[in-house]
Amino acid sequence: MFVDKRKILLGNIGSGTTIDISLGSNFFPVDNSELIENKFVKDEIKKSINPIVDYKKIIFKPSDSDVSWNLIDKFRINLNFYKPESIAAEAPVHRGSGAEPGVYSDINFTFDDIFCRTSRFINSFIRLSFFDNPYSGRNQLLTTADVYTQVGRLQEDEFGFPLGVDMCPISFILGDPVLQPEEVHEGFHIYWFQDLVDSAPNKEYEMYMTLQFNNAGNGRIYELAASRDINPDNITINDLEGEDGIFYLKVILKNDNGVYKYRFTPNTKQSQPPPGVNLIPPTPALPTLTFWQITP
Amino acid sequence: MEKTNKILLNKTRTYNSVNVNSQIQIDIENTSKPIPLNDIDTTVSQFEQFEKERKESTIYRFYGQVTPIISNPLFNDNIKISENENKELPPVSKKIFSSDIFETDGWIGFYNDELDETALQFNDNKSALCEFIPFDPGYDRLRILDSDGIPNYLFKITYPFENKDISLIRNSSKTLKDGIPVIEKFIIDLNGRKYVGFKTAINHGLSTNDEISLLNFIDNTPNDTLSLNQITYRVFKLGNQTNDLKFRTFIVDINPSDINVAANSTIKRIVQDKPSKYYVRRFKSLTSASIGDKGGAYYKDYDIYPAAFGTSYYNDKVASFNFKKDVDVRGLTDNLGRPLTELYFTTIKNDSDTDITSINSQYWLNQQSGLPAQFKDRFWTRIVAGYETENNVNINYNIRSFGDPTYNGNTYHTDIDESDDTFDGDIVEYNESELLERRLELVHHRVNTIYREHLNDIDSKSENKKEGYVYNPFKKIQIREFSNYINPIVDIQSIIDKYNITSASEIEQLKKSFRVPDYATEVGVPGSNVYKWRDLLDIGRVDITGGGVEYPFESGAHYININSRFFFQRQDPPCEYIIITEEIELGNQQVTPPIGGEEEFLGYLADPTFLNYSFRDAADALTLTSTGGVADIANYNGPNITFDVNLADFIGEYELGKRDIAGGCINLSLLKQKDIDDVC
Numbered sequence: 001m002f003v004d005k006r007k008i009l010l011g012n013i014g015s016g017t018t019i020d021i022s023l024g025s026n027f028f029p030v031d032n033s034e035l036i037e038n039k040f041v042k043d044e045i046k047k048s049i050n051p052i053v054d055y056k057k058i059i060f061k062p063s064d065s066d067v068s069w070n071l072i073d074k075f076r077i078n079l080n081f082y083k084p085e086s087i088a089a090e091a092p093v094h095r096g097s098g099a100e101p102g103v104y105s106d107i108n109f110t111f112d113d114i115f116c117r118t119s120r121f122i123n124s125f126i127r128l129s130f131f132d133n134p135y136s137g138r139n140q141l142l143t144t145a146d147v148y149t150q151v152g153r154l155q156e157d158e159f160g161f162p163l164g165v166d167m168c169p170i171s172f173i174l175g176d177p178v179l180q181p182e183e184v185h186e187g188f189h190i191y192w193f194q195d196l197v198d199s200a201p202n203k204e205y206e207m208y209m210t211l212q213f214n215n216a217g218n219g220r221i222y223e224l225a226a227s228r229d230i231n232p233d234n235i236t237i238n239d240l241e242g243e244d245g246i247f248y249l250k251v252i253l254k255n256d257n258g259v260y261k262y263r264f265t266p267n268t269k270q271s272q273p274p275p276g277v278n279l280i281p282p283t284p285a286l287p288t289l290t291f292w293q294i295t296p
Numbered sequence: 297m298e299k300t301n302k303i304l305l306n307k308t309r310t311y312n313s314v315n316v317n318s319q320i321q322i323d324i325e326n327t328s329k330p331i332p333l334n335d336i337d338t339t340v341s342q343f344e345q346f347e348k349e350r351k352e353s354t355i356y357r358f359y360g361q362v363t364p365i366i367s368n369p370l371f372n373d374n375i376k377i378s379e380n381e382n383k384e385l386p387p388v389s390k391k392i393f394s395s396d397i398f399e400t401d402g403w404i405g406f407y408n409d410e411l412d413e414t415a416l417q418f419n420d421n422k423s424a425l426c427e428f429i430p431f432d433p434g435y436d437r438l439r440i441l442d443s444d445g446i447p448n449y450l451f452k453i454t455y456p457f458e459n460k461d462i463s464l465i466r467n468s469s470k471t472l473k474d475g476i477p478v479i480e481k482f483i484i485d486l487n488g489r490k491y492v493g494f495k496t497a498i499n500h501g502l503s504t505n506d507e508i509s510l511l512n513f514i515d516n517t518p519n520d521t522l523s524l525n526q527i528t529y530r531v532f533k534l535g536n537q538t539n540d541l542k543f544r545t546f547i548v549d550i551n552p553s554d555i556n557v558a559a560n561s562t563i564k565r566i567v568q569d570k571p572s573k574y575y576v577r578r579f580k581s582l583t584s585a586s587i588g589d590k591g592g593a594y595y596k597d598y599d600i601y602p603a604a605f606g607t608s609y610y611n612d613k614v615a616s617f618n619f620k621k622d623v624d625v626r627g628l629t630d631n632l633g634r635p636l637t638e639l640y641f642t643t644i645k646n647d648s649d650t651d652i653t654s655i656n657s658q659y660w661l662n663q664q665s666g667l668p669a670q671f672k673d674r675f676w677t678r679i680v681a682g683y684e685t686e687n688n689v690n691i692n693y694n695i696r697s698f699g700d701p702t703y704n705g706n707t708y709h710t711d712i713d714e715s716d717d718t719f720d721g722d723i724v725e726y727n728e729s730e731l732l733e734r735r736l737e738l739v740h741h742r743v744n745t746i747y748r749e750h751l752n753d754i755d756s757k758s759e760n761k762k763e764g765y766v767y768n769p770f771k772k773i774q775i776r777e778f779s780n781y782i783n784p785i786v787d788i789q790s791i792i793d794k795y796n797i798t799s800a801s802e803i804e805q806l807k808k809s810f811r812v813p814d815y816a817t818e819v820g821v822p823g824s825n826v827y828k829w830r831d832l833l834d835i836g837r838v839d840i841t842g843g844g845v846e847y848p849f850e851s852g853a854h855y856i857n858i859n860s861r862f863f864f865q866r867q868d869p870p871c872e873y874i875i876i877t878e879e880i881e882l883g884n885q886q887v888t889p890p891i892g893g894e895e896e897f898l899g900y901l902a903d904p905t906f907l908n909y910s911f912r913d914a915a916d917a918l919t920l921t922s923t924g925g926v927a928d929i930a931n932y933n934g935p936n937i938t939f940d941v942n943l944a945d946f947i948g949e950y951e952l953g954k955r956d957i958a959g960g961c962i963n964l965s966l967l968k969q970k971d972i973d974d975v976c
């Protein structure tokens with residue numbers, strides 16, 4: 001605002017000029033109790049209430065490694081152990097040379113165990129454990145799934161009899177409960193929080209899977225890795241852990257435009273031949289995960 | 297303040313004066329200070345917080361189980377379909393003879409008596425002899441849990457969003473809004489006195505002593521003493537002379553000779569001078585469709601999987617489902633503009649069932665290749681909807697009659713597709729005095745296979761099989777409930793008049809202060825500003841009559857468990873039968889050209905309705921037993937003999953073509969019994 005300013009001495013106003021401003025106030029003691037009750041307390045209560053956390057879990061279905069994340073209705077898990085004779089010779093080697101399953105004789109089962117489905121056989125299982133990161137010193141277990149030994153078409157001959165124990169593959173087939181009703185469904189789906197996946201960057205949420213075989217025959221728990229690149233005489237923590245370790249297999253959960261999927265995402269070591277993860281094999285083979293025993 | 301002093305600016309005093317800046321020191325002394333506060337402790341009630349969050353939440357999550365009752369008595373043909381040896385050629389079929397047709401848990405099919413070499417290689421028990429195989433449509437086209445990747449049914453969550461008027465009576469000027477059509481008058485004798493009874497086209501929704509108006513009836517009395525247009529009548533009793541049909545008949549204390557039914561007669565229930573309104577509710581989906589990998593629509597909004605150990609009495613597998621998509625009803629209103637109190641778990645038959653990689657689909661598509669374009673590429677017909685009305689040729693929307701030539705020209709809800717977002721629903725009654733809706737008739741969907749529906753066009757020797765399947769698509773989910781009493785009437789207008797309020801916003805404010813909800817009904821003419829309504833009961837609040845809803849609240853959402861039964865039933869199960877006898881002549885002395893008796897005889901043997909045959913002359917059976925004789929009757933080449941072939945003719949209520957299988961209402965043991973040992 002423009003003001004025409006001029007300096008005039010106070011004396012020019014005239015002597016004895018006084019201005020009386022009367023500011024009267026009847027004070028009475030007050031406090032802020034109403035404000036406190038009606039606003040402060042309510043605001044503080046509101047701030048103290050935890051936000052609602054969504055505990056809704058939904059089904060994630062497996063998909064292949066194609067860019068379009070095609071759903072798969074079943075996949076196979078192979079376990080490959082060190083050959084007993086190689087362990088005895090103190091030069092442990094895995095069975096075969098490719099991404100193939102071992103046989104039940106490798107882990108001390110007999111034909112009778114398989115034929116008669118003895119307790120030691122049917123109570124043996126693999127445990128799929130999912131962690132939040134691939135470092136065992138500081139990761140947290142998120143969820144698990146147990147899959148018990150199977151005597152399915154892979155373990156039988158053309159007449160429906162179990163194969164000999166030195167030919168009977170340690171394989172598990174997991175299938176969709178609707179599309180593959182005759183397969184085992186435990187472990188096929190991952191159940192996880194929808195909210196966490198929806199709010200993750202790119203709606204992709206990462207977790208890391210390990211696999212153990214629990215042998216009810218000898219009470220031993222075998223750790224396996226999705227890579228054959230193992231030197232049993234010189235295993236370091238760096239070989240096993242981290243994004244590039246062989247022990248943890250990365251699993252990505254994704255909200256694919258409203259369809260919730262997951263896929264196994266191998267690192268370089270897990271991808272190199274023979275691959276531990278092969279989700280798009282030549283037809284008619286099934287998408288396959290192969291795990292090799294780490295320590296004899 | 298006690299004294300007011302005006303301080304004028306210099307410039308206002310004289311022309312030459314100028315304003316000056318003066319500084320004056322004023323001491324303002326404060327003679328009080330805030331009282332120190334004590335510590336404030338507040339207890340937060342977890343229950344209250346829970347209730348608060350629960351009331352505020354409008355998000356719903358749905359999960360549950362569907363127990364199906366499904367079978368295939370309306371199969372396309374009693375054939376076994378298999379791959380052609382020359383895979384370049386279309387699949388082939390083999391007729392299954394009547395003696396080899398079996399029913400297992402309601403499914404009609406046959407026991408496989410041939411090794412399937414292809415299946416054998418997979419060692420998955422599918423090659424086993426004596427596996428029961430249903431005729432098409434079989435498990436893969438009808439079960440809720442479908443292993444072929446194309447869902448047979450789609451689930452949706454829907455809500456009523458608008459009303460629709462329909463003409464229930466053919467060629468009538470009156471529609472549903474004019475009341476419930478009355479189609480028949482009857483006389484009932486009670487305690488030696490005659491009363492008049494009326495039958496309605498659909499459920500009337502009346503109770504004894506209800507007040508009704510009789511509209512467009514014929515008053516036979518001189519000078520119209522019944523005064524039908526002026527007065528209302530009481531329902532004396534429900535039911536007919538035998539106390540049956542209570543939902544469709546009612547008795548009025550009028551001399552039967554004084555009144556007659558006209559073509560457009562209707563009734564309306566009256567409550568406190570308010571006539572009921574009748575209309576069809578339309579439903580809108582809150583979930584959306586996507587296109588599946590193998591074609592056809594599927595829903596990604598929910599997961600479906602087998603319920604653990606869940607099977608029905610008839611061995612149908614129970615399906616569990618879980619809607620991944622949360623349904624938020626905030627801001628949504630129903631067909632009457634009220635907050636949503638009902639949602640509907642909706643099941644729609646998926647008509648996209650022609651996966652061309654399937655041998656069965658290839659076979660039927662090949663059979664249908666000569667049909668018009670809109671039919672030949674489909675397995676199922678488009679869905680038609682209607683109601684279970686009385687059987688009367690003048691009544692539209694009779695779902696049981698669809699396909700009966702007598703009813704050609706009647707109206708139905710047609711061209712329904714599973715991918716639709718809106719559907720015609722039930723017929724309801726609403727009365728403003730009660731402020732409640734009542735369902736009178738549930739809507740039913742009807743589908744048939746294209747092959748059966750157009751069989752005559754495919755094979756001119758066969759007649760169309762127009763009987764289809766019907767099912768009820770909507771199951772109610774009560775998410776909120778209105779209170780069992782109506783709030784006292786609130787008269788805003790009297791306050792408006794008293795204080796002469798004219799501002800619309802002030803009137804709105806007034807409504808809010810009186811807690812008049814948006815959905816309140818204005819009593820009298822619009823703009824009367826006199827309101828009545830029913831309060832919505834809070835979730836978890838159950839009134840003394842048991843009204844109210846209670847369901848879990850977790851993670852900020854309401855969890856609704858839906859335990860539904862899905863009955864996929866026949867459109868018109870035949871409950872009567874007659875036995876037809878056909879005469880057949882076989883032998884080497886047939887006329888020239890051959891009369892084709894052998895082919896005809898084999899045709900009868902393959903007919904699902906075949907019962908037995910007998911020799912016209914019993915001596916033929918005793919003497920002609922050699923090879924090529926009656927022991928091998930299909931290849932009989934002896935002297936001419938005559939047979940009587942007996943077949944069952946199943947008769948339903950409607951003319952829907954040949955029926956292959958009797959309705960469950962027929963005692964089959966009177967006809968024929970078979971033992972699986974005869975086959976396997």
